[in-house]
Amino acid sequence: xxxxxxxxxxxxxxxxxxxxxxxxxxxxxxxxxxxxxxxxxxxxxxxxxxxxxxxxxxxxxxxxxxxxxxxxxxxxxxxxxxxxxxxxxxxxxxxxxxxxxxxxxxxxxxxxxxxxxxxxxxxxxxxxxxxxxxxxxxxxxxxxxxxxxxxxxxxxxxxxxxxxxxxxxxxxxxxxxxxxxxxxxxxxxxxxxxxxxxxxxxxxxxxxxxxxxxxxxxxxxxxxxxxxxxxxxxxxxxxxxxxxxxxxxxxxxxxxxxxxxxxxxxxxxxxxxxxxxxxxxxxxxxxxxxxxxxxxxxxxxxxxxxxxxxxxxxxxxxxxxxxxxxxxxxxxxxxxxxxxxxxxxxxxxxxxxxxxxxxxxxxxxxxxxxxxxxxxxxxxxxxxxxxxxxxxxxxxxxxxxxxxxxxxxxxxxxxxxxxxxxxxxxxxxxxxxxxxxxxxxxxxxxxxxxxxxxxxxxxxxxxxxxxxxxxxxxxxxxxxxxxxxxxxxxxxxxxxxxxxxxxxxxxxxxxxxxxxxxxxxxxxxxxxxxxxxxxxxxxxxxxxxxxxxxxxxxxxxxxxxxxxxxxxxxxxxxxxxxx
Numbered sequence: 001x002x003x004x005x006x007x008x009x010x011x012x013x014x015x016x017x018x019x020x021x022x023x024x025x026x027x028x029x030x031x032x033x034x035x036x037x038x039x040x041x042x043x044x045x046x047x048x049x050x051x052x053x054x055x056x057x058x059x060x061x062x063x064x065x066x067x068x069x070x071x072x073x074x075x076x077x078x079x080x081x082x083x084x085x086x087x088x089x090x091x092x093x094x095x096x097x098x099x100x101x102x103x104x105x106x107x108x109x110x111x112x113x114x115x116x117x118x119x120x121x122x123x124x125x126x127x128x129x130x131x132x133x134x135x136x137x138x139x140x141x142x143x144x145x146x147x148x149x150x151x152x153x154x155x156x157x158x159x160x161x162x163x164x165x166x167x168x169x170x171x172x173x174x175x176x177x178x179x180x181x182x183x184x185x186x187x188x189x190x191x192x193x194x195x196x197x198x199x200x201x202x203x204x205x206x207x208x209x210x211x212x213x214x215x216x217x218x219x220x221x222x223x224x225x226x227x228x229x230x231x232x233x234x235x236x237x238x239x240x241x242x243x244x245x246x247x248x249x250x251x252x253x254x255x256x257x258x259x260x261x262x263x264x265x266x267x268x269x270x271x272x273x274x275x276x277x278x279x280x281x282x283x284x285x286x287x288x289x290x291x292x293x294x295x296x297x298x299x300x301x302x303x304x305x306x307x308x309x310x311x312x313x314x315x316x317x318x319x320x321x322x323x324x325x326x327x328x329x330x331x332x333x334x335x336x337x338x339x340x341x342x343x344x345x346x347x348x349x350x351x352x353x354x355x356x357x358x359x360x361x362x363x364x365x366x367x368x369x370x371x372x373x374x375x376x377x378x379x380x381x382x383x384x385x386x387x388x389x390x391x392x393x394x395x396x397x398x399x400x401x402x403x404x405x406x407x408x409x410x411x412x413x414x415x416x417x418x419x420x421x422x423x424x425x426x427x428x429x430x431x432x433x434x435x436x437x438x439x440x441x442x443x444x445x446x447x448x449x450x451x452x453x454x455x456x457x458x459x460x461x462x463x464x465x466x467x468x469x470x471x472x473x474x475x476x477x478x479x480x481x482x483x484x485x486x487x488x489x490x491x492x493x494x495x496x497x498x499x500x501x502x503x504x505x506x507x508x509x510x511x512x513x514x515x516x517x518x519x520x521x522x523x524x525x526x527x528x529x530x531x532x533x534x535x536x537x538x539x540x541x542x543x544x545x546x547x548x549x550x551x552x553x554x555x556x557x558x559x560x561x562x563x564x565x566x567x568x569x570x571x572x573x574x575x576x577x578x579x
Contacts, residue, residue, distance in 0.1 A: 004052075006075065008037065008045040014063050015039065021047055023057040026070045051130060053077050053107025054152040078105040080113075080150045085162040087138070093166050093193045093251075094223050095140040106131050107152055117164040118146030118253065140196035140222065142166050143253030167193040168255035169201065171247070172227075180266045181293045181349075182328050184235035187215065189249065191257075194220055194228045199252035203232050205245040205263055210302060210350050213237035239296020239328055241265050241303065242350030266293040268349040270360055273307075275335055279365035281391045281443070282422040283337040287318050287362065288330070295349050296328045305333055307345035307362045309444075316343070337422070339364050339393040340444035365391040367399070367441040367448035372455055377429050377437075379457045379485040387416065387425040393443045394421045401427050403439040409450060416441070433457050433487035458485045489519060 008021060019039060024032035037047035045061065055076030061068045086100040099115065099122055106113060108130045115122040115136045122136035134150065144165035175188040194201050203215040215232035222228045230249070247262035270291040277285030287305070295303050300322060308315030318333035331347075341363035347354045369389040377383045392399050395418045404411030411434075416427040425441065435456035441448050461484045 004049040006047045006049055007040070008047055008059060008061065009043060010045075010061060010068065011043050012063070013039055013042050013045060013061065015042055018064060019045065020062045021045060021059060022062070023059045023075065026058055051108040053080070053105060053111045053113075053131075077107070077152075080105045080107075080152050082148060082150055082162060085148045085164055087164065090144075090165050090167045091138050091141070093140060093142055093195050095138045095196075097138045099136045099138055099164075101134040101136065101148065101150060102132060103134075103150070104132060105152070106134055106150065111152060114151040115148060116151065117148045118143050120146070141253075142193075142195035142199055142201075142251035142255060144168070144255055146253075166195075166253075166255070169193050169195075169249045169251055169257040171249060171257055171259050174247070174262065177262060178264045178266055179234045179237070181238060181240055181295055181299075184233050184238065186218070187232050187234065189230040189232065189247075190227055191230075191249070192223065192228045193251075194222050194230055194249065195251045195253075196222055201230060201252065202250040203230060204248045204250065205237060205240070206248060206258075207242060207245045210240065210242040210245075211298065213240055239299055241268070241293070241295040241299045241352070243352060265349075265352075267352045268293045268295075268303075268347045268354045270345065270347055270354055270357060273345045273360045273362055275362050275364075278390075279335075279363065280422065281337060281339050281364050281393045281397075283319075283335045285335045287333045287335050289333070289345075289347070290330055291347065291354070292329060293349060294323075294328060294331055294347060297323055297326050299350070302350040303331065304348045305331065305345065306348065307343045309340055309343060313344055313346070313356060335362075335364075337394060339391075339397045339446070341366075341446050364444075364446070366446045367391045367393075367443050369439055369441060369449060369451040372439050372451055375455045377432070377455060377457045379433055379460075379487045380431055382431070383429045385427050385429060386419075387427055387439065387441065388423060389425075389441070389448075390423055391443065391446075391448065392416075392418055392422050392425055392441060394418060397443055399425055399441055399443045401425070401439055401441050403429070403437050403455070405434050405436050406438065406453060409438050409440055431488045457487070460485045460487070486519065 021035045021037045022032045035047050037045040040046050056074035058070040060070050082103040084102050106127050109127045111127050113125050115125050120139050120141040125136040128135045145163045148162050148164050171191040173190045179185040200217045206212045216236045218231045220230040243264040244261045245263040246258050246260050248258040250256045272290045274288050305318035306314040316336050316338045321331050321333040324330050324332050343362045344356045345360050345362050346356045371388045373386050399416045402410040402413045412430045416425040419426045436453035437455040438453045439451040
């Protein structure tokens with residue numbers, strides 16, 4: 001700091017008399033400085049300035065009480081130069097820390113100075129060493145690499161100097177680390193250097209796969225009892241799912257602190273599951289699920305619904321899921337093609353799976369038969385039948401069937417092939433007998449309805465008998481009957497019944513009796529049966545011989561005398577005529 005000489009040029013300064021000079025800001029009288037300047041001549045003054053700062057300054061001259069206008073010409077002291085700003089390593093966000101600024105052209109100790117850094121203005125600034133040192137006090141704030149600027153005079157004379165930085169945020173703890181995705185949760189974050197209350201920080205959750213969200217800041221402080229806290233609400237993060245979210249606190253001026261894997265959203269739970277519609281094995285019915293922590297619309301791609309039997313719990317995955325009316329506690333999906341009942345259901349939201357409840361199950365509809373064709377089956381060989389209906393499953397679901405009379409619908413069994421998924425089967429029947437047969441189809445342990453008793457095995461047809469001739473009590477040959485559809489040789493009793501002329505029925509025995517035998521096309525009646533038959537005859541019905549071979553057509557025409565009767569109660573007549 002030194003003295004500065006200024007020559008003031010003008011007119012009518014006179015040659016003698018008391019002369020004084022003022023310089024400063026015309027609008028700021030406290031800034032005016034009065035000097036006593038000797039005359040050089042009537043139009044020049046020689047002024048010596050003590051230390052000063054700032055500018056621009058205007059001048060006026062007073063001679064013997066007469067004062068001039070403020071000059072248009074101005075003077076300016078050299079602008080301040082900042083060489084360093086001495087602070088702790090960083091400033092506390094609470095403020096109230098000393099800041100020492102060294103440099104030049106700060107002016108005398110009486111100079112009014114200010115210090116700004118970033119958006120903040122220090123308080124209590126004063127020149128403590130004329131021209132070279134200023135001491136200020138920091139204010140609460142945030143940020144780093146903030147440019148320090150000294151302001152001297154009016155308007156401001158500035159010079160960019162060193163950078164000033166506050167401490168960045170630190171996180172020490174969380175009140176909770178897991179939050180639900182359906183309703184708002186209050187979370188308190190404790191730490192330090194979060195910034196003043198009028199500069200709220202931003203609190204963010206980030207996941208590289210499941211997305212980002214920003215908490216709603218409710219309140220925060222920066223060091224009550226030495227602990228800074230932020231209270232936030234998860235209301236703006238509703239509908240998120242998954243685990244391993246990073247938590248970031250970002251101050252108003254961009255300083256951040258991140259804690260990895262700090263937050264999880266709660267595990268999904270299911271409270272109900274209802275498969276509507278017809279529960280068709282073809283799928284496409286509405287599966288409505290209610291629960292909690294299933295995510296929202298934005299996270300629907302991270303939600304999966306699975307169900308299946310104990311052996312394969314993820315056998316089926318629901319399709320086209322969405323939240324009806326954006327209600328996060330409801331999920332509506334379409335059922336995929338499938339079979340079975342009592343299928344356990346669970347949800348997977350991002351990387352979290354719900355528990356599998358034994359009380360929540362999904363069941364497809366039972367198989368239902370509409371028709372069976374043809375309705376007449378061969379007793380001697382297999383018949384390929386076509387079964388139509390619904391809920392038969394697909395080709396890999398292993399449909400089976402049983403059929404039989406009303407008293408035993410499971411008498412015959414077999415395996416079916418699905419020829420049209422879910423609606424048509426091709427099955428092969430077994431050799432057998434009977435009328436009024438009903439069918440049942442079983443898929444994945446589900447047995448459906450009993451079909452109408454519209455099916456039957458073909459009736460037995462008689463073609464011939466041996467021997468031709470006498471059938472008297474003294475004769476000994478067995479009676480051999482030939483034909484077709486007599487049925488299998490096992491589990492099939494054939495009765496030979498004689499009708500006397502007056503329609504008295506005499507049982508001649510059956511294939512369940514020793515000596516009888518039969519195949520699908522023949523029956524042999526032992527000669528011992530004749531004695532029982534003739535012993536019971538009356539004189540009106542004596543049988544002397546069998547008149548001739550009976551054709552199948554004739555067997556359908558006549559209605560008396562001898563018949564062959566299978567155990568299915570279907571009768572075709574073989575006729576013995578009395579003579």
